[in-house]
Every structure is written in structure tokens, then in C-alpha cells.
Amino acid sequence: MDAMKTVDAHLADILRVVRPLDPVRLDLEDALGSVLAEDVASPVALPPFDNSAMDGYAVRAGDVAGASEDAPVVLPVTVDVAAGDTSHRVVEPGSVTRIMTGAPVPEGADAVVPVEWTDGGTVKVAIRRPPQAGNAIRRSGEDVRAGDVVLTAGTVIGPAQLGILAGVGRRAVLAHPRPRVVVLSTGTELVEPGTPLGHGQIWESNSYTLVAAVRQAGGEAFRRGAVGDDPGAFSATLDALLGEADAVITSGGISMGAYEPVKEALSALGTVRFEKVAMQPGMPQGFGVLGERRVPIFTLPGNPVSAYVSFVLYVKPALARMRGLPAGPPAMVTAICGSALRSPAGRRSFLRGVLTPAAPGGGPAGPTVSPVHGQGSHQLAALAGANALIMVPEDVTELPEGAPVEVIPL
Numbered sequence: 341m342d343a344m345k346t347v348d349a350h351l352a353d354i355l356r357v358v359r360p361l362d363p364v365r366l367d368l369e370d371a372l373g374s375v376l377a378e379d380v381a382s383p384v385a386l387p388p389f390d391n392s393a394m395d396g397y398a399v400r401a402g403d404v405a406g407a408s409e410d411a412p413v414v415l416p417v418t419v420d421v422a423a424g425d426t427s428h429r430v431v432e433p434g435s436v437t438r439i440m441t442g443a444p445v446p447e448g449a450d451a452v453v454p455v456e457w458t459d460g461g462t463v464k465v466a467i468r469r470p471p472q473a474g475n476a477i478r479r480s481g482e483d484v485r486a487g488d489v490v491l492t493a494g495t496v497i498g499p500a501q502l503g504i505l506a507g508v509g510r511r512a513v514l515a516h517p518r519p520r521v522v523v524l525s526t527g528t529e530l531v532e533p534g535t536p537l538g539h540g541q542i543w544e545s546n547s548y549t550l551v552a553a554v555r556q557a558g559g560e561a562f563r564r565g566a567v568g569d570d571p572g573a574f575s576a577t578l579d580a581l582l583g584e585a586d587a588v589i590t591s592g593g594i595s596m597g598a599y600e601p602v603k604e605a606l607s608a609l610g611t612v613r614f615e616k617v618a619m620q621p622g623m624p625q626g627f628g629v630l631g632e633r634r635v636p637i638f639t640l641p642g643n644p645v646s647a648y649v650s651f652v653l654y655v656k657p658a659l660a661r662m663r664g665l666p667a668g669p670p671a672m673v674t675a676i677c678g679s680a681l682r683s684p685a686g687r688r689s690f691l692r693g694v695l696t697p698a699a700p701g702g703g704p705a706g707p708t709v710s711p712v713h714g715q716g717s718h719q720l721a722a723l724a725g726a727n728a729l730i731m732v733p734e735d736v737t738e739l740p741e742g743a744p745v746e747v748i749p750l
């Protein structure tokens with residue numbers, strides 16, 4: 341048997357080719373999931389002005405220092421200050437203003453008395469409890485000082501990051517966009533779910549898995565249904581899609597059969613290599629680039645479990661690189677085998693397993709992992725019942741219950 345390529349060498353080859361996408365200006369509405377390509381500083385302090393944290397009365401604390409339940413201090417209310425009030429307000433000695441949450445604290449006031457500590461009066465108010473100086477006032481700059489960098493390049497933009505970007509007045513940012521990934525399946529036997537199944541046919545599933553996996557990995561995915569086993573039709577479909585894609589993922593049509601459209605169509609180009617990688621599942625792999633824009637293409641094996649495992653090991657790190665994020669092998673945790681394992685010699689295997697976290701409160705045992713029943717690379721249901729891949733090294737053929745193993749949580 342000819343020597344197979346290692347898993348690590350295949351990932352390294354991919355990461356040598358794949359580049360971060362060029363940063364573009366993205367409106368905030370389109371920026372979710374993109375990765376900042378600039379440091380963002382605030383032009384102003386946040387909050388920009390001292391403001392009230394509660395609905396109540398802006399007071400001079402000294403004026404109401406003697407207030408109590410038995411002897412409330414009664415003061416005139418001069419004006420209402422609502423959130424959004426842009427006029428310059430003053431609290432004169434011996435008076436108060438009503439004030440609402442978020443409204444600017446008037447000059448002279450040094451505390452806010454919550455309405456709950458008063459009789460709620462609008463002309464004059466009886467205050468039953470004395471506030472400390474500074475009570476319920478949110479100071480300018482307490483969150484951000486003018487000029488502070490609030491987000492650095494390389495940050496993934498999620499909901500909270502969009503909030504601070506808008507909060508410092510930004511409408512658009514320079515960011516690595518989410519990679520646009522086209523997902524294409526091949527195989528004459530494949531029919532769309534929701535349509536009747538004839539003898540010899542199966543419902544197409546890989547594109548659903550791979551599209552979802554791309555989205556979870558921060559990409560924008562476009563699902564193309566299955567194309568048949570005709571290399572010409574496959575090439576034509578690919579050409580039509582290429583202009584809009586930052587990457588392409590295919591599944592099926594790359595092994596040793598008589599009808600392998602992906603391999604046939606792409607081998608001729610000379611920019612895509614088909615290789616055997618020493619792993620189980622997922623031995624047949626292909627990777628390369630297409631067209632002048634050198635769009636990366638991942639030709640994954642057709643067996644559904646093989647396609648998904650290949651995505652986790654190779655495509656996901658490549659998408660991280662395209663997004664401008666650190667890219668490398670999947671993160672792993674060490675777990676204890678809950679039952680004995682077997683694995684083929686000479687291949688790194690990725691058994692589908694159920695990872696159970698360590699019992700709360702500790703104890704000596706860490707997380708445990710047990711393989712699911714059904715380790716065939718066509719066994720979709722078993723994959724759906726797993727939450728982890730158990731990695732068994734190339735030179736290990738069996739592991740006893742209780743042995744430590746490395747596990748990739750899914």
C-alpha cells in the first residue's frame with residue numbers, strides 16, 4: 341500500500357494556501373460574524389455626561405441630609421428633566437428638579453433621590469430618606485474615556501460588539517467579511533428530501549450538514565442541490581458559481597469508482613490534488629484552488645460521516661483563517677474512555693462518541709467519553725447521537741476502558 345499523507349500534513353497544506361479575506365467597510369447591519377480589521381476608539385466619553393440612574397429628584401445632598409421617615413424634608417420642585425433634555429438646568433439651593441433615568445444631572449445637584457423615597461410630589465416633594473452624595477448618578481466616562489480603544493482588530497463582531505460600536509457612534513467598520521461558501525453535492529443517486537424515493541436512491545443530506553456547519557463556523561453558505569455524475573455538468577455548475585464564492589465545498593465523486601465527476605473534472609485543471617489521508621473516516625480528500633481568484637475548493641468524500649469529519653478537521657480551520665482568526669487543528673479535551681475502543685492500524689481515527697462532563701463537585705475522574713453504536717461512515721443516525729469525536733492515534737489499535745483519550749467536542 342502506498343504511504344498515505346498524515347492528517348497534520350493535509351491541514352498544513354491547506355493553511356499554507358488559504359488567506360484572510362481582504363477587509364471591507366461593512367455597515368453595522370451587515371457586520372455580525374465578521375472580524376474587525378481595525379482598532380476602534382471612542383471619540384467621546386461614555387456616558388458623555390453625568391446622568392441619572394433612576395427616576396426621582398435631583399437634589400443638593402446637603403439640603404436633605406436631615407430627612408427621615410418621621411421628619412421628611414419638603415422642598416419645591418422647580419422643573420422636570422427628562423431623558424433627552426438638551427437645555428442647561430440648575431438646581432438652586434433649597435430646591436429640587438424631577439429627573440428621569442438617563443437625563444442629564446442639573447448643575448448644582450450632587451445626588452438623585454429615587455421616587456420610592458418620596459411622596460412623588462410634582463409641585464413640592466417630601467423626601468423621607470437622605471441620599472449619600474453621588475447617589476444614583478452615572479458619571480461621564482465611567483464606561484469609556486474619550487480616546488479609549490473599545491475593540492481591537494481581530495475581534496469577532498457579535499451582538500455585544502455591535503452594541504459598543506453603535507454606542508461609540510460608528511455606522512460602519514473595516515472588517516474581514518464572512519466567507520461566502522458554495523456547497524455542492526454530487527451523485528446520481530441523490531434526490532431532494534421532501535420528494536419521493538425510488539429504488540436505488542437516497543435523500544441528499546450532506547449539503548444540509550455542510551451548509552449548517554459553514555454557518556456555525558462564521559461563513560455565509562449557499563446550498564446547491566446535487567448535480568449528477570457527469571463531469572461536464574459538474575464543471576459547468578462550478579463555473580457558474582465561482583464568481584460569487586470565496587470557497588467551494590463539494591462532497592462525493594472523488595474515490596476509485598467508474599463515475600467520479602469531481603475528480604475527473606478537477607484533475608484536468610492541475611490546481612486540485614486528490615490524495616489519501618491516513619484517517620478514518622475521510623481517507624479520500626481533495627484540495628486546491630480554482631480560477632484567477634484562486635478560490636479554495638475542498639472536495640470532501642461523499643459518505644456523510646466522512647464529509648462532516650473532514651469539515652471539522654480541514655474546512656473549519658480554513659474558514660477561521662479566511663475570517664482573519666487564528667487557525668489550527670480543532671481544540672481537544674482529554675477524557676477517560678467509558679468503554680474499550682478499537683481503531684484501524686496506520687490511520688488516525690475519529691470515532692463518534694458521547695462526551696459526558698465531569699460530575700459537578702469534582703471527584704478524581706474528569707470527563708468520560710464512550711463511542712456510539714454504529715461507527716460506519718454512512719451511519720448518519722449514529723453521528724446525530726454523538727457530541728464528540730474520539731481521536732485515536734495512528735499507532736494505537738485498541739484502548740481499554742479507563743484509558744485517557746483526546747476528544748474533539750462537536
Ligand SMILES: Nc1nc2c(c(=O)[nH]1)N[C@H]1C(S)=C(S)[C@@H](COP(=O)(O)OP(=O)(O)OC[C@H]3O[C@@H](n4cnc5c(N)ncnc54)[C@H](O)[C@@H]3O)O[C@H]1N2
Nearest residue numbers: 525527544545546547592593594595596623641642643646
Ligand atoms: N475501491 C474503493 N472504493 C472506495 C474507496 C477506496 O479507497 N477504494 N474509498 C471508500 C471511502 S473510504 C469513501 S469515504 C468513499 C468516498 O467516495 P466518494 O467521495 O467518491 O463518494 P461517493 O462514492 O459519491 O459516495 C459515497 C457514499 O456516500 C453517499 N453520498 C454521497 N453524497 C451524498 C450526499 N450528498 N448525501 C447523502 N449521501 C451521500 C453515496 O450515496 C455513497 O453511498 O468511497 C469508498 N469507496
Ligand code: MOO
Nearest residue numbers: 621622623646717
Ligand atoms: O474513509 Mo471513508 O471516508 O470512511 O468511509
